[in-house]
Amino acid sequence: MDLAWKTIAVGPLQSNCTVLGDRDxxxxxxxxxxxxxxxxxxAARGLGFHIVGIVQTHxxxxxxxxxxxxxxxxxxxxxxxxxxxxxxxxxxxxxxMWGLPYSPLPAPAHELRDGxxxxxxxxxxxxxxxxxxxxxxxxxxxxxxTLFRGSVGRTDLPGGSRSQLAASIRGRLYTLGDETVVxxxxxPRTSIGFEKRHNAFVRP
Numbered sequence: 001m002d003l004a005w006k007t008i009a010v011g012p013l014q015s016n017c018t019v020l021g022d023r024d025x026x027x028x029x030x031x032x033x034x035x036x037x038x039x040x041x042x043a044a045r046g047l048g049f050h051i052v053g054i055v056q057t058h059x060x061x062x063x064x065x066x067x068x069x070x071x072x073x074x075x076x077x078x079x080x081x082x083x084x085x086x087x088x089x090x091x092x093x094x095x096x097m098w099g100l101p102y103s104p105l106p107a108p109a110h111e112l113r114d115g116x117x118x119x120x121x122x123x124x125x126x127x128x129x130x131x132x133x134x135x136x137x138x139x140x141x142x143x144x145x146t147l148f149r150g151s152v153g154r155t156d157l158p159g160g161s162r163s164q165l166a167a168s169i170r171g172r173l174y175t176l177g178d179e180t181v182v183x184x185x186x187x188p189r190t191s192i193g194f195e196k197r198h199n200a201f202v203r204p
Contacts, residue, residue, distance in 0.1 A: 003120055003138055006043050007183050011035025012100065013062035018142055018183055020135075021049040022120060029053035029119055030070060031133065031142050032185070037066040041073065053119060055079040055112075057144025057185065058130045059087035061094040068105045077109035079118070081131050127168035129153055130185070134176065141192070142183045147173060149182075149190035152201045169195075169202045 005020035011034040019040065021028025028049035030040055033056070044051050051074040054067050059080060067078055080088055087094070088105060095102040112118070114126035118133060122142075125132040130144035130153060145153035147169055173182075178193025196204045 001120060001137075003135070004047050004049075005138075005140070006047060007189070008036075008039060008043055009186075010039060011062055011065055013186070015062045015186055016183060017066075019043045019047060019049065019051075020120060020142075021047065023048065026050055027052045027119075029055050030076070031055045032057055032063040032144065033066040033070050034063045035065045037069040037073070040066060040070060050074070051076045053077060053079060055118065055133070056081075056084070056088075056108075057132070057142065057146075059084035059091070060145070061091060061098060061100070063144070063185065064088065064091060064105065065100070065103065068103045071106045078106055079110045079112055080108040081112040081124075081126060083126075083128065125168070125172050128164050132173065134180075139177060139180045140183070141173065141176065141180050143173070143185065145185035147182055147190075147195060147199075148184045148186065149188050149194070150199055152199070153185070166202045170204060174202075174204050 002023040007016050007018045010017045015034035017034050018031040033054050054076050092102045112124050116124045122133040122135050127146050130146045133142040176192045180192040182190045
């Protein structure tokens with residue numbers, strides 16, 4: 001495989017959406033379709049890709065708002081961890097809470113599983129509140145809202161657990177190579193090595 005990827009900030013809360021695919025086949029997945037579907041489609045076209053999967057790290061509103069329109073335009077199925085299904089099914093209520101317009105979402109077609117393999121060689125690492133995707137050949141981790149540059153994901157939202165989040169970061173993410181690039185759910189990317197040295201919320 002010859003992988004290429006691009007991350008753009010989308011939606012009103014500027015969540016990071018990553019288009020990642022294989023140059024050899026032109027097939028790509030969208031990770032966290034948080035908004036601005038036309039920009040996501042343009043990013044895919046710019047890489048020479050067509051979208052064959054919509055993969056969600058979790059189902060908080062700011063990460064899913066473009067999934068319905070992307071699915072209708074591409075026919076790509078949605079992948080979601082079953083622990084996030086109740087949030088997915090409650091997306092309309094999430095929209096009302098934030099005062100945002102609701103766009104219907106398709107039913108997820110596939111379930112993500114901890115340790116399971118996804119397209120393009122990704123391995124799923126599940127933490128309550130978010131799934132990470134590790135591409136070992138690329139030294140890349142799409143972390144969703146698990147790990148941020150110098151910080152960690154919120155655990156006061158539905159599905160969160162501070163102790164489980166810390167245990168997953170310490171026991172699973174920090175075991176990856178220091179050179180692993182981390183695409184966070186919001187804000188700038190980081191690396192595993194940087195977080196092990198500087199993240200005050202979870203020490204190795």
